[in-house]
Amino acid sequence: MVEKKKISHASGKRKVSIARATVTVGTGIVRINNMNIDAYPFQLAREKILEPLKLAGEISKKVNIHVRVYGGGIMSQSEAVRNAIAKALVDYTNDDALKKRYLNYDRHLLIADTRRTEPQKPCRSSARGGKQTSKR
Secondary structure: OOOOOOOEEEEEEEOOEEEEEEEEEOOOOEEEOOEEHHHOOOHHHHHHHHHHHHHHHHHHHOEEEEEEEEOOOHHHHHHHHHHHHHHHHHHHHOOHHHHHHHHHHOHHHOOOOOOOOOOOOOOOOOOOOOOOOOOO
């Protein structure tokens, strides 16, 4: 009998950033945009990305995670990546204890922030701004 490899896909969003994570059976390798997590240039962003892996414990050493992320800034991308990784690990393991651990630690690990920027209105310099007047 041939066993199929178990693969889990998930996406995470934050502001304009969108991240797509793929979790497969492996040895604990984490790659973001084809770059190893150890070579990721921003330390604070790297620590944010590693939070769901530290909370998962031994599970993170048995899987390979590949993430593609685009749009937004550095911190926005890192929060989208951590959201995608956490969702993919919960889907991969199907473990309610892991899901509860993530929700108790930080709700935004599993639930994306739905706030977006307001669209700009016609004839205005910003979404809310209009022509400035002097009330004399």
